[in-house]
Amino acid sequence: MADKSLNRTEFVAAVAAESGQSQAAVSGVVDAFFSVLSKSVGEGTKVSIPGWMAAERTFREARAGRNPQTGEAIEIKASHGVKLSAGSKLKAAAKG
Template sequence: MADKSLNRTELVAAVAAESGQSQAAVNGVLDALFSTLATSVGEGTKVTIPGWLAIERTHRAARAGRNPSTGEAIQIAAGYGVKVSAGSKLKAAAK
């Protein structure tokens, strides 16, 4: 695992410095980006940023599970998850 991490505040500061925009403007853009992603993925629309990311909603079928504390068999309802795939540029940057 990576020893380093970049939290949202640090990301906003780095993007603001790189782009010459204010941190408030960058923060507003990130808020809008995440809101649009959440709405689109929630509606089942795949969001693709070519070369960087692909984000889509996936369906999970109902399945049998087990309660870890009692060992009792339980039924887990069907639901949705999110799949995030790295694009070629992001993969190349990680090498």
């Protein structure tokens, strides 16, 4: 597990420093990026940024399960989820 983390504020500051843009401008772009990403994935559109990442909506069928506390059988409803996949550049960066 990573012993370092970068929160949103630190991320925006780092991108602003790297790009020479203001933190306000970068924050607006980050907000717009996640807005478009969530809207697209929510509509069932796969978002792919070659080399970096892909995000797509998945579907899970209804299935039988058990309540872990009581052991009682329950029906788990069908639902949607999100699958995020790292691209080759991101995987290479993680390897160091």
